[in-house]
Amino acid sequence: xxxxxxxxxxxxxxxxxxxxxxxxxxxxxxxxxxxxxxxxxxxxxxxxxxxxxxxxxxxxxxxxxxxxxxxxxxxxxxxxxxxx
Amino acid sequence: xxxxxxxxxxxxxxxxxxxxxxxxxxxxxxxxxxxxxxxxxxxxxxxxxxxxxxxxxxxxxxxxxxxxxxxxxxxxxxxxxxxxxxxxxxxxxxxxxxxxxxxxxxxxxxxxxxxxxxxxxxxxxxxxxxxxxxxxxxxxxxxxxxxxxxxxxxxxxxxxxxxxxxxxxxxxxxxxxxxxxxxxxxxxxxxxxxxxxxxxxxxxxxxxxxxxxxxxxxxxxxxxxxxxxxxxxxxxxxxxxxxxxxxxxxxxxxxxxxxxxxxxxxxxxxxxxxxxxxxxxxxxxxxxxxxxxxxxxxxxxxxxxxxxxxxxxxxxxxxxxxxxxxxxxxxxxxxxxxxxxxxxxxxxxxxxxxxxxxxxxxxxxxxxxxxxxxxxxxxxxxxxxxxxxxxxxxxxxxxxxxxxxxxxxxxxxxxxxxxxxxxxxxxxxxxxxxxxxxxxxxxxxxxxxxxxxxxxxxxxxxxxxxxxxxxxxxxxxxxxxxxxxxxxxxxxxxxxxxxxxxxxxxxxxxxxxxxxxxxxxxxxxxxxxxxxxxxxxxxxxxxxxxxxxxxxxxxxxxxxxxxxxxxxxxxxxxxxxxxxxxxxxxxxxxx
Numbered sequence: 001x002x003x004x005x006x007x008x009x010x011x012x013x014x015x016x017x018x019x020x021x022x023x024x025x026x027x028x029x030x031x032x033x034x035x036x037x038x039x040x041x042x043x044x045x046x047x048x049x050x051x052x053x054x055x056x057x058x059x060x061x062x063x064x065x066x067x068x069x070x071x072x073x074x075x076x077x078x079x080x081x082x083x084x
Numbered sequence: 085x086x087x088x089x090x091x092x093x094x095x096x097x098x099x100x101x102x103x104x105x106x107x108x109x110x111x112x113x114x115x116x117x118x119x120x121x122x123x124x125x126x127x128x129x130x131x132x133x134x135x136x137x138x139x140x141x142x143x144x145x146x147x148x149x150x151x152x153x154x155x156x157x158x159x160x161x162x163x164x165x166x167x168x169x170x171x172x173x174x175x176x177x178x179x180x181x182x183x184x185x186x187x188x189x190x191x192x193x194x195x196x197x198x199x200x201x202x203x204x205x206x207x208x209x210x211x212x213x214x215x216x217x218x219x220x221x222x223x224x225x226x227x228x229x230x231x232x233x234x235x236x237x238x239x240x241x242x243x244x245x246x247x248x249x250x251x252x253x254x255x256x257x258x259x260x261x262x263x264x265x266x267x268x269x270x271x272x273x274x275x276x277x278x279x280x281x282x283x284x285x286x287x288x289x290x291x292x293x294x295x296x297x298x299x300x301x302x303x304x305x306x307x308x309x310x311x312x313x314x315x316x317x318x319x320x321x322x323x324x325x326x327x328x329x330x331x332x333x334x335x336x337x338x339x340x341x342x343x344x345x346x347x348x349x350x351x352x353x354x355x356x357x358x359x360x361x362x363x364x365x366x367x368x369x370x371x372x373x374x375x376x377x378x379x380x381x382x383x384x385x386x387x388x389x390x391x392x393x394x395x396x397x398x399x400x401x402x403x404x405x406x407x408x409x410x411x412x413x414x415x416x417x418x419x420x421x422x423x424x425x426x427x428x429x430x431x432x433x434x435x436x437x438x439x440x441x442x443x444x445x446x447x448x449x450x451x452x453x454x455x456x457x458x459x460x461x462x463x464x465x466x467x468x469x470x471x472x473x474x475x476x477x478x479x480x481x482x483x484x485x486x487x488x489x490x491x492x493x494x495x496x497x498x499x500x501x502x503x504x505x506x507x508x509x510x511x512x513x514x515x516x517x518x519x520x521x522x523x524x525x526x527x528x529x530x531x532x533x534x535x536x537x538x539x540x541x542x543x544x545x546x547x548x549x550x551x552x553x554x555x556x557x558x559x560x561x562x563x564x565x566x567x568x569x570x571x572x573x574x575x576x577x578x579x580x581x582x583x584x585x586x587x588x589x590x591x592x593x594x595x596x597x598x599x600x601x602x603x604x605x606x607x608x609x610x611x612x613x614x615x616x617x618x619x620x621x622x623x624x625x626x627x628x629x630x631x632x633x634x635x636x637x638x639x640x641x642x643x644x645x646x647x648x649x650x651x652x653x654x655x656x657x658x659x660x661x662x663x664x665x666x667x668x669x670x671x672x673x674x675x
Binding site for chain 2 (some may be wrong): 004006010017020021024026032033034036040045046047048051052055056062065070078082084
């Protein structure tokens with residue numbers, strides 16, 4: 001496999017990683033910690049939104065992020081013919 | 085049938101199941117023993133990782149910690165789940181592609197150095213021993229609570245069971261027993277949770293239930309906030325920790341999770357790179373079921389406690405109260421002599437645990453000798469949050485027995501995973517890789533079995549004679565994993581320029597500063613213990629959160645040193661190129 005091909009694959013992978021890690025950071029450290037007081041002024045049913053992100057929402061997003069990553073990478077592997 | 089009979093029956097059945105699986109999945113080669121032959125399906129590995137990860141502390145303790153700390157408990161919820169995103173995205177697929185047996189294998193080969201390998205082995209042993217001592221103790225405590233045996237007898241029984249399947253099956257035996265243990269523990273956790281949620285809010289899904297309203301139409305969380313602020317507690321949904329500290333603790337737990345060897349090695353057991361990604365997703369999904377239920381249980385339990393006991397005369401208290409009082413998990417002192425229970429902020433006792441005396445008080449309560457001067461009259465052990473759930477919800481006896489089996493499954497599965505890391509570190513990383521590289525596969529397998537046995541005995545010893553600091557060193561285990569393994573592995577994958585000198589000095593610096601801080605402020609071993617107070621913490625960061633600083637120091641030193649030292653050799657750069665490409669992992673597993 002030529003190195004140009006590998007480099008392009010790696011670059012796309014890094015792009016996905018950056019976006020997903022950014023979301024990971026925002027839902028936990030952002031919504032759940034740094035801006036928790038601001039978000040707590042918004043309500044969702046019986047939950048204050050900041051509290052909900054800290055104890056529920058961030059975890060749901062984490063699970064989702066991994067499965068999105070799995071899908072993206074499976075597609076990427078196929079595109080670069082690196083799947084098995 | 086009474087609770088005792090049910091408990092013996094259900095616990096006996098689950099143990100028979102674990103032992104049956106162990107006999108069925110005997111290891112025939114070192115590959116079986118270290119990585120279950122590399123043929124575990126992503127789903128099975130996800131289930132096994134879930135059981136491996138969730139310990140007695142997660143099962144029995146976490147809901148309690150959250151119930152008594154409210155928003156501050158979020159650090160554990162986010163910290164112990166968010167790490168899996170890092171694992172899935174930054175570590176697991178590449179380490180699987182690398183295709184060796186252990187974390188020190190990667191560190192040693194990637195940094196072409198036996199010094200790096202040895203630093204990694206020491207860190208792995210230290211982290212795992214710290215962790216496993218608590219688990220063996222946990223096994224003993226669960227036994228003593230549910231089966232009325234001595235804590236030490238419980239530890240012996242737990243040792244015998246773990247030894248059986250770790251010795252016979254290694255990773256293969258452990259993996260398939262963990263799959264069974266996950267099913268037992270999640271069922272045992274969810275059944276009472278669903279019933280309690282139904283009782284409190286009419287909604288069977290606890291995750292939604294705790295954001296709903298009770299019969300009186302008031303949202304549960306608002307009611308709890310109100311109950312607490314009326315009595316002078318901080319509102320449940322507001323924390324008492326500083327934002328800075330919450331941030332750093334969460335980060336330390338996340339990076340620590342991603343760096344824990346017993347979690348990482350689980351991803352060596354799947355056949356392909358894509359399976360490693362997927363099984364990390366399954367693992368987090370299965371963990372999230374328990375971790376999103378725990379905060380709901382916490383709210384139900386805390387509300388129930390405050391409503392039931394506040395200003396209630398001792399004579400009218402429900403039976404679960406007196407039952408757990410008789411086991412020493414609840415203690416009440418009638419400080420103002422009105423015969424009613426007052427539950428207020430502040431510790432009701434001096435020291436960690438109530439010291440019971442023989443006599444009974446005027447209301448019939450058990451008397452203690454170490455009541456504090458605080459107006460708070462009630463001591464409640466946090467573990468009660470999960471333990472007393474089935475009784476509070478009036479569930480049948482078999483559910484209580486099920487909770488016992490679940491607690492044991494959680495403790496045993498985590499202990500087994502850790503013991504495997506310890507035995508592999510000895511037989512593979514030290515003996516095969518450094519002392520006697522020429523030994524045959526068959527011999528190495530036997531050495532692995534005997535190191536597993538040795539590890540069980542040492543862990544059992546720590547379980548029976550727990551070193552005084554064990555309870556407080558979970559922080560240490562996560563801090564050390566965060567400040568050593570996480571940066572070294574991430575840089576090993578994402579930077580081709582990172583070299584031996586950088587990695588070693590980074591790990592040593594990260595470990596050293598984290599150890600120093602915990603010894604100084606948590607254990608009081610260094611410096612004047614009088615000044616080891618919150619006011620003197622660096623930047624207001626607690627010892628629990630300091631692993632994050634250790635990690636940053638590791639990154640910084642490693643990058644700095646590597647710039648002034650030669651780049652890694654060609655063949656190592658080739659390794660890095662290679663692990664970034666997912667195909668061809670199948671053949672890489674052998675040696």
